[in-house]
Amino acid sequence: MSTIAAFYGGKSILITGATGFLGKVLMEKLFRTSPDLKVIYILVRPKAGQTLQQRVFQILDSKLFEKVKEVCPNVHEKIRAIYADLNQNDFAISKEDMQELLSCTNIIFHCAATVRFDDTLRWLDDAIIDEITPKLIRDWPNIYTYTKALGEMVVQQESRNLSIAIIRPSIVGATWQEPFPGWVDNINGPNGIIIATGKGFLRAIKATPMAVADVIPVDTVVNLMLAVGWYTAVHRPKSTLVYHITSGNMNPCNWHKMGVQVLATFEKIPFERPFRRPNANFTSNSFTSQYWNAVSHRAPAIIYDCYLRLTGRKPRMTKLMNRLLRTVSMLEYFINRSWEWSTYNTEMLMSELSPEDQRVFNFDVRQLNWLEYIENYVLGVKKYLLKEDMAGIPEAKQRLKRLRNIHYLFNTALFLIAWRLLIARSQMARNVWFFIVSFCYKFLSYFRASSTLKV
Incomplete structure (x- = not known):
């Protein structure tokens, strides 16, 4: 037992x-x-x-x-x-x-805890808080991380004779195994990004592709918490132990690999009624990021709002897109960096558990299969968060196919228009165009002549 x-x-x-x-x-x-x-x-x-x-x-x-x-x-x-x-x-x-x-x-x-990265301090008048906040948080990226550190300091100072332990998880994601794979019930962190990408709203993000996506399943965190609760109460360590539960040190997965698998999963189990075809471009360059925001995010939102106005409806897409981009910008600090955390205490505790406890309260992230976990994660977002019916997958795939064809047609038309305008203004462009047409004509003529000779 x-x-x-x-x-x-x-x-x-x-x-x-x-x-x-x-x-x-x-x-x-x-x-x-x-x-x-x-x-x-x-x-x-x-x-x-x-x-x-x-x-x-x-x-x-x-x-x-x-x-x-x-x-x-x-x-x-x-x-x-x-x-x-x-x-x-x-x-x-x-x-x-x-x-x-x-x-x-x-x-x-x-x-x-609050999980809002744009929260504010609430100690004094708002004007005073706005002025002193940058001086208070210094190198901390936001109030969220700053107040986490303050909370730990208070616990350390006020614990007196209590037996206390601190557990620091990284980015908490959907369940891995328990009570079943993929359960999630909020739009925080990766969940919101998965929805925005799957629905075609978010198609590019400023992130370092090879940076570690330090996601940790929620059931892994819970298993460690219960094991730590037992160990702290029974063994009563002399000092407050800090346990890091992260994936980056023991079983890393980078943002590029995660993005590729998420997109592959969308092909198999697409979300219903996407705004555009799902895609994900990662860039760490600020100029490129601004370009993608203008071309892939704001421009389509403005065009769609114009369509809504013309059909007598209230425009909403630009407002929604601006809110989405603000939210994503708050995550940039974390998705453009990698950290190494000491998991010494976590591994020590793992070695203290009996084989049965290691099975029932498994927090060994080395056993995590990322490809399988990410697929279950996306499926969980679809089923438990968006409440979408699995029976609608064939129809969703057809819609995805139509969006892909529209995407290709639009890009082709845009290219031809741009090229036609360029030909009208540039003699060099006209020479290039005539060379390409002449080459294609000669190639086709040669191909036809070869076919005739063979017959």
């Missing part, structure tokens, strides 16, 4: 960020491997028109929890939703709920 799974049996666990992508996968794995755990407390901010319990049922109704309901039919009874707002003092938790958490909680997994 798994030692780690047995450890979580009978425990009361608090999870922050349980309504987010990582938090949901963490809850699912806990319930599936340790169905006899006592309770999971989750901090929830109610949405308009939904009670806390309704939000819990909404989470459990997703396909992610199908296997959990088989091994833990009363799973809804083991989730205790606590009203909380992480932007408020003491998270706006009531005194009664706070007392229950303090007296009953055995383990805490802190997963709550």
Whole structure:
């Protein structure tokens, strides 16, 4: 039996960020491997028109929890939703709920975080914040990474006698194996880029093709978290250990390889109703990037908006494209660089696990087959995020074929028009054109004469 799974049996666990992508996968794995755990407390901010319990049922109704309901039919009874707002003092938790958490909680997994790269600091007046932010973050690329570092410093300073560990994942992507391949439920990070590329909106991106695409499957991160929770509680290391869970050091995949496989997958399982034929050009040159943005992104958006205006509809594509390009620009710092992270603690922990624990809580990224994972990733985006029916694939392939033919016809027409204008203005261009026509005529004449002789 798994030692780690047995450890979580009978425990009361608090999870922050349980309504987010990582938090949901963490809850699912806990319930599936340790169905006899006592309770999971989750901090929830109610949405308009939904009670806390309704939000819990909404989470459990997703396909992610199908296997959990088989091994833990009363799973809804083991989730205790606590009203909380992480932007408020003491998270706006009531005194009664706070007392229950303090007296009953055995383990805490802190997963709550904003994933917006363009977020702002909220300490002072906006004008003051705008002025001091560049001085505060210095070499940090954005507020997201800066506040992550601040959070770790606070944890280190305030932990006192608590047993604490820090886990640093790289770019968290769709599930690899558990509870099934390809599950994803948000448009953050690679997910949004996959959608924008598959729908034909994003066709070029400023990125270093050979830079490491340090994506790590979410279930791999969760398995490490649960193993770290067990190890920290049982062995109680003297210092706070930091665990890096990345793919770049142990099983690297670059952006070019990832892009090629994503495009190959679109050929087999295209998205429905694409705006243009999917394509992906990577360039690290700023001038080339600006050219592609003008030709492949903004120009088609403007043309489409003109068509919408002519047909009496509201133009929207230019606004959508500008928002997409702003979002992609925030990722440029990360997709144009490679980093090497020390995985010493992660590998040490792997060696401490029994063979059964290594199987049940597998976080060995060396076993990851990138081609298979990327295909499942794209399929997961189509099924679970876009909610597209697999039965519509033949029709989507036909549409893709039509878009490809339109693309070729448009480029041919554009070339002929440009060449005709050039011929009208340049004697040299006319001489080149007449030479090409004469050569083709002579070649055809020779070919016909050869065929006649053979007969």
